Amino acid sequence: MQTFAFNFLYLLSIQMLYIIMSKKQVTIQDIAKELNITASTVSRALNDHPKIKQSTKELVQNTAKKLNYQPNSIAASLRKGRATTVGMIVPRINRHFFSNVITGVESVLNPAGYNLIICQSEESIEKENENINTLIANRVGGVLISISIETKTFAHLERVLSHHIPLVMFDRIADELDVSMVENDDVSGSYDLTKHILAKGAKTIAWIGGPRSSNIYQNRYNGYKKALEEAGINPKAMTCFEGSITLDSALDFIRPFIEKNKNNMPDAIFSASDYMAMGVIQGLQEAGYKIPEDIMIAGYSNEPFAELISPKLTTVDQFSEEMGRATAKLLLEEIEAKNEYIHKKTTLKPKLIIRESTDK
Amino acid sequence: MQTFAFNFLYLLSIQMLYIIMSKKQVTIQDIAKELNITASTVSRALNDHPKIKQSTKELVQNTAKKLNYQPNSIAASLRKGRATTVGMIVPRINRHFFSNVITGVESVLNPAGYNLIICQSEESIEKENENINTLIANRVGGVLISISIETKTFAHLERVLSHHIPLVMFDRIADELDVSMVENDDVSGSYDLTKHILAKGAKTIAWIGGPRSSNIYQNRYNGYKKALEEAGINPKAMTCFEGSITLDSALDFIRPFIEKNKNNMPDAIFSASDYMAMGVIQGLQEAGYKIPEDIMIAGYSNEPFAELISPKLTTVDQFSEEMGRATAKLLLEEIEAKNEYIHKKTTLKPKLIIRESTDK
DNA sequence: ACACAGAATGCAAACGTTTGCATTTAATTT
DNA sequence: AAATTAAATGCAAACGTTTGCATTCTGTGT
Structure with a gap:
């Protein structure tokens, strides 16, 4: 037992013992002392500097491992300025x-x-x-x-x-x-989507989404508008709603909307947010509408639930x-x-x- | 115009001018020089040290704002050690x-x-x-x-x-x-859930989930087992499946499962993951089963889609x-x-x- | 006016790296 | 073998804070 302890200690340098005993963290200085070189060399060796000999690099790396050295990137950041x-x-x-x-x-x-x-x-x-x-x-x-x-x-x-x-x-x-x-080219995304809905036979398409003061929703509106105009349809005549992009906000919009327009519903609703599309779908299903038979719905963003819900939601994926x-x-x-x-x-x-x- | 420039310069100290001209960042040293005090005092003033006079603190804070000083928490971290x-x-x-x-x-x-x-x-x-x-x-x-x-x-x-x-x-x-x-007390969660399914009249409940080498799924299994045993049902007789916690993995499980057991389906399937529950639901719906009429399904985690899908998924919320x-x-x-x-x-x-x- | 306590500030070292420049060592040429 | 060049390492300052201890103020009681 004594022999073991002796052998064990023999393998350790004084430096190492010191580090193990104290709670101080191991620095490149410690590695330097252990090898009788300077901290500069250690630093360069660890950073694979071209001017350091290969053998030195290996020595440093091994000692670093032996001493359980963990680099301090805070110190490095301070020195480097970032x-x-x-x-x-x-x-x-x-x-x-x-x-x-x-x-x-x-x-x-x-x-x-x-x-x-x-x-x-x-x-x-x-x-x-x-x-x-x-x-x-x-x-x-x-x-x-x-x-x-x-x-x-x-x-x-x-x-x-x-x-x-x-x-x-x-x-x-x-x-x-x-x-x-x-x-994201939101104009192009919503343009393509609107064209698709038109191709499916819709004549009237309502638009809802987040506030158009945000570029995103403005663009998603612009693409929609462009497709309609190309089809000779006046977008001004369509219903638009801007609100917070949540299921509930859309639900609060769609319920009175259905009430008011029950004899005059659009063929489709393009929601510039999948969340709002969910609200719209729930509101319509509540009121007995069938999707897509009675009215088509499309969202935007391809949220994960879009392919899990029933009916699965047409939308635009943004990579x-x-x-x-x-x-x-x-x-x-x-x-x-x-x-x-x-x-x-x-x-x-x-x-x-x-x-x-x-x-x- | 000259007067304006003169007045403008007059308001600025040499120190400030220097800082603005050079690209160097503003430090507490700069604030110190500006006020003819030491960095120590500035540091303490900014950290609301009790030994610093109120008037000094205000002076320092104002100068800091004037010089557009942004603290450097990297330096602070280095000094403080964390x-x-x-x-x-x-x-x-x-x-x-x-x-x-x-x-x-x-x-x-x-x-x-x-x-x-x-x-x-x-x-x-x-x-x-x-x-x-x-x-x-x-x-x-x-x-x-x-x-x-x-x-x-x-x-x-x-x-x-x-x-x-x-x-x-x-x-x-x-x-x-x-x-x-x-x-999370997963045992309790799945125990409550299983009790609920039993109360709804199920006699046979299959369990699927992630690998039971993980505590989580082992516990979700244990709660299930405990509820069954209390009801005098032998859990060993039930079908269990452990796989990766994805929709697809569950789909790969459920399709052959239906094939094999079509005359002997369980009353309910408890999926210890909402994602797997989705796969199970899709597989069952594909095969013409009605949920919950033909077979009940429950998940675990209360993923956001759980209340958006049809049928809405019974599950366990984990706060x-x-x-x-x-x-x-x-x-x-x-x-x-x-x-x-x-x-x-x-x-x-x-x-x-x-x-x-x-x-x- | 004097000593004294307490309040406020200053001094200087330390935190662990990195890096330009200087120096030493090794390899090559003359 | 001396001179020259190249390779490898060392030196020392700097990065911007914080903080224990020392020093200088300020006001109070005698």
């Missing part, structure tokens, strides 16, 4: 669309050595502003944002830029700002993960380019998904 | 349950001055291990984790503890570890946001307690949600 962390602000993380975008972003950023701080604005500009502050305080390497519904001014985003932190907007963008962006990847790639480009001007705009074409709710 | 950041590892962020837990966690952690780094393990122990490494490298103030399905050993979690970083487990926990945890809040609170306790031993376990009772799919 963190290997990227901030991402979304209105709500539990929206399927956004959590998929996040997944896409991570699939590009993690391999590049970055990780994400995720913030929720909860559709409030104040919260968004606070989020920006914590991200700046954390000296993130970049900021990815999809702005809140409330956001109409952009001083907080300009603060990000003034700290030389690259900014990329996605989905809910602001053309006022001169930054890289990734957007959310792809949007995340595109956003992350633009950010990496900006980071690489340092301060050079390379602001780009990527537009993703969405895809029409035809299901039962318009399949007359 | 970041105001908390790491959270979940299998998948786009699972509704997890994104709601995240929301709950943030609602407690943000007001306390922390923000979240979110990592996805994607149900892989290797990825989980990498996640742990980046969180340790970032010297997070704590780690919250729901382990992956694959995770059977816990060396990586012990590494977290050896760095004196508090760890709290939630939902998918490991009783082997001596840390704080928050769990996911509440679980997030509970988890975050335990973490804060651990952080406050420094190294004192206060490992606690919180158990949340889930709630049975009865809907059409079992409402015979």
